[in-house]
Amino acid sequence: MTKKILLLVDDSEIDRSILKNMLAADFDILEADNGYSALKIILGGRPRLDAVLMDISMPILGGFDVLRIMQEKQIENLPVVLVTANATKEIVHQALAYKVKDFIGKPFDAKIVLEKMGAIVDVKMTTTSEEVVPRHILTEEEIEETKTYASKLKKIFKRYAKLIGKDDEHYVRSSAVMEILLTEYATREKIADLDTAHIEMISQAAYFMDIGFLGVPSEVIIKNARTKSELAAYEKHTTAGAELVWLNPAPECRYFVKMCEDLCMHHHERFDGTGYPHNLNGNDNSIYAQLCGLAHRFDKLFTKNTKEMSEMQFEYAMKRLRESTGEFSSNVLSILNDSRYTILFYYKNYINKKK
Amino acid sequence: MSSMIDELKSNYDINVDEALERFMGNAALYEMTLRKFPAAAEKYSVEDCIQSGDFQKAEEHAHAMKGTTGNLSFPTLFNAYVEILQSIRGMDIENAERKLTEILPMQDGIVEIINKYM
Numbered sequence: 001m002t003k004k005i006l007l008l009v010d011d012s013e014i015d016r017s018i019l020k021n022m023l024a025a026d027f028d029i030l031e032a033d034n035g036y037s038a039l040k041i042i043l044g045g046r047p048r049l050d051a052v053l054m055d056i057s058m059p060i061l062g063g064f065d066v067l068r069i070m071q072e073k074q075i076e077n078l079p080v081v082l083v084t085a086n087a088t089k090e091i092v093h094q095a096l097a098y099k100v101k102d103f104i105g106k107p108f109d110a111k112i113v114l115e116k117m118g119a120i121v122d123v124k125m126t127t128t129s130e131e132v133v134p135r136h137i138l139t140e141e142e143i144e145e146t147k148t149y150a151s152k153l154k155k156i157f158k159r160y161a162k163l164i165g166k167d168d169e170h171y172v173r174s175s176a177v178m179e180i181l182l183t184e185y186a187t188r189e190k191i192a193d194l195d196t197a198h199i200e201m202i203s204q205a206a207y208f209m210d211i212g213f214l215g216v217p218s219e220v221i222i223k224n225a226r227t228k229s230e231l232a233a234y235e236k237h238t239t240a241g242a243e244l245v246w247l248n249p250a251p252e253c254r255y256f257v258k259m260c261e262d263l264c265m266h267h268h269e270r271f272d273g274t275g276y277p278h279n280l281n282g283n284d285n286s287i288y289a290q291l292c293g294l295a296h297r298f299d300k301l302f303t304k305n306t307k308e309m310s311e312m313q314f315e316y317a318m319k320r321l322r323e324s325t326g327e328f329s330s331n332v333l334s335i336l337n338d339s340r341y342t343i344l345f346y347y348k349n350y351i352n353k354k355k
Numbered sequence: 356m357s358s359m360i361d362e363l364k365s366n367y368d369i370n371v372d373e374a375l376e377r378f379m380g381n382a383a384l385y386e387m388t389l390r391k392f393p394a395a396a397e398k399y400s401v402e403d404c405i406q407s408g409d410f411q412k413a414e415e416h417a418h419a420m421k422g423t424t425g426n427l428s429f430p431t432l433f434n435a436y437v438e439i440l441q442s443i444r445g446m447d448i449e450n451a452e453r454k455l456t457e458i459l460p461m462q463d464g465i466v467e468i469i470n471k472y473m
Contacts, residue, residue, distance in 0.1 A: 014395055014423050017388050021381060057418050085422050107425030107433070110379050 003028045004050035004121045009038040009066070010083060011058045015106070019053065019083075022113050026121075027051075035061025039069055042078065048246055048261075051120050053104070055083045056091065067098040073251050074136070077258060079120045138197045138255065145252035150204050153247070157211050164218045170299055171207045176346055177295040179203035181332075184339045185291065205259040206292045209267045212241025235276045238265050262286055267293040272326030282329070290332050297321060297328075298336060302347070309347045314340050357386050359472040367429070367465055374428035388427065390473060393466040395423050401439060402455055405448060413451070414443045429465065432458055 006027035010016045011034055020029050030047070032038035035058050042049065056063035063082055070078070082095055085106040095103070102116050154168075161168050179199055186194040213221050216237045220230045241264030245257050266280060266289035273281035283290075301317035302309065321333060336343075360382070363369050371385075378385040399420050404413035421436035435458040442451035 012395065012419055012423055014388055014391050015426055017384070017391070018377060018426050021378060021384050057415060059415070085418065085425070106422040107428070108377055110377055 005030065005047050006117070007032060007038060007041055007049050007052045007054075009033075009035065009052065009054035009058070009063070011055065015055070015083070015108075018108055019113065022108070022110050023053075023117060026114070026118065034058050035063065035066040038066055042066075042070060042075060043073060043251075044249065048243070049078055051117065052078060052080045053083060053117065054080060057084075064094060064098070067095075067100070071098060074254065075251070081116060081120060136255075138201065139252075142252045142255065143197060143201075145250060146201060146204075146256040149248045149250075149253045150207075150256065153208060153211070153245070156214075157208065160214050164222055166222075168207075170303075171210065173303070173347075173350065174209070174292075174295045174299045175203050175207040176350075177299060177343060178206040178292055180339045180342045180346065181291045181295060181335050182288075184335050184342075185287065188335070188338070201256050202259055202263075202288055205256055205263050206295060208241065208245060208260050209263050209292055209296060210237060210241065211244055211260075212237035212239065212264055214244060215240030235268070238268055238277050241265070259288065262289055263292045265289075267296055269293065270327050271329045274326065287332075290329065291335070294321070294328055294332050294336060309344070309351060311340070311344060314344060357382070357472075359386060359389070359469065362468050362471075363389075363465060366468065367461060368431040369465075370428040370430055377426065377428070389469055392423070392427060393469055393473075396420070396462055396466055399423070401443075401451070402459065405443075405452060405455070410443060410446070410448070414440065417443055417451075432462055432465075 004027050006023060007030045008016055008019055008023075009032045010019070013033070016031055016033070020031070023029060027050075030041060030049075032041060035054075038052070038054065039061065042052070054063045054066060061069075067080065070076075070080075076099065079101045080098070081102045081104055082091075082100050083104050083106065084091060087103050087105065092103075101120050104113055104116055157171075158168050182194070182199045182202055185191075186199065216233055220226065220233045221237075223230065226234055242261045245260035245264060249257065265277065266285050269275035269278065269280040269285040269289060271282055271285075271290070273279050275285075298317055298321065301320050302313055305313060318333070318337060321328060321336070360369075360371060364371055374385055375382060378388070399416040401413050401416045401420065404410070404416055417436055417440040421433060421440055424432040424436055435454050439451045439454050442448070442454065
């Protein structure tokens with residue numbers, strides 16, 4: 001597994017050097033010696049950070065100034081741990097308001113630093129995307145910017161598909177199935193704020209689940225039977241996709257990009273924890289990535305015989321999915337089953353449009 | 356153990372065992388980090404700030420020196436900076452100055468030894 005990326009922010013070179021030594025085995029470390037430089041890295045969005053370890057008291061911009069600006073820019077999903085020699089009640093309250101994950105005291109204790117930073121990253125790896133991508137009311141600006149970005153990304157993907165002699169129809173259909181599944185999920189779970197705007201954006205993100213193919217040799221992609229090493233290369237399309245979608249790290253596109261990242265990364269996880277790339281178990285994988293994986297598999301099975309997009313074909317796909325023990329939860333399979341007529345209706349229209 | 360650390364240990368209050376634990380047994384890195392102490396001591400001079408009446412900066416510098424001396428395991432200096440920081444925060448500048456006068460010879464002595472090995 002690749003190392004997580006940690007941004008270390010402290011004006012004291014000595015403190016940075018100590019922390020770097022403690023954490024270098026577990027993290028790729030970026031350094032900033034003041035809050036302003038830290039913000040440039042955080043807001044730049046590249047490289048994609050997994051955590052920030054930051055001193056409170058610094059020149060130019062202090063730790064709390066950085067947290068305030070992060071909050072203003074809606075960067076809520078990056079775990080921050082504060083370094084302080086003096087965690088007073090006031091500091092703790094202020095930190096809680098900014099959802100700071102933890103504190104590390106000075107002088108440093110290697111065991112505590114390693115334990116706390118390890119815990120932060122473990123938590124991040126296993127949180128559902130509901131926590132990683134918190135929902136908020138999407139602004140017109142976010143919706144418009146995301147549309148523009150998604151359209152550019154789509155052009156790149158379609159051009160690539162054409163180059164290797166494929167088209168994007170599977171992804172168009174999977175994205176539509178994803179929308180139907182999400183609507184059913186939001187209705188049955190009574191999730192009021194999972195509204196049409198969010199559902200559309202998440203479904204749009206599902207279209208890009210395999211964009212990471214761009215980072216894998218094309219001969220590996222088009223092959224049916226793959227050797228062990230080719231299979232390993234193929235599986236990298238998940239992590240490659242999760243990186244690639246960050247081409248536009250603008251705050252207005254962040255919800256969409258984070259969702260794309262989750263779906264690219266985790267649509268091949270299995271409910272029994274034997275999937276890839278992270279072997280996420282059960283609901284450690286987000287419901288969105290589970291539904292995306294299901295939409296992906298369903299479309300492959302359902303369109304196997306393109307002339308027969310009937311209820312019988314739906315039954316065939318359902319049967320194959322149920323037989324694949326451990327791949328999907330009974331919950332998501334029941335969402336699919338309950339959406340059958342909407343899905344059949346969609347495919348009929350899809351075929352009619354094609355004629 | 357290097358001769359620099361030996362010399363510091365025989366002349367001043369330095370907890371090498373604790374420091375090495377913090378540096379995860381990496382003595383070379385500890386020594387390398389110690390070499391950064393003279394620059395830090397100059398950069399974060401509390402005395403200069405107090406003399407110029409900039410007490411906010413004095414507080415920031417005392418805070419930085421507290422962290423640095425703590426992390427490098429100089430217990431006497433660390434405890435002194437804890438007291439200096441509290442005094443500045445409580446605007447007891449007289450006590451901060453008194454404490455500074457008391458510990459600066461030790462700090463300068465440490466800086467002198469480290470500089471000898473640069």
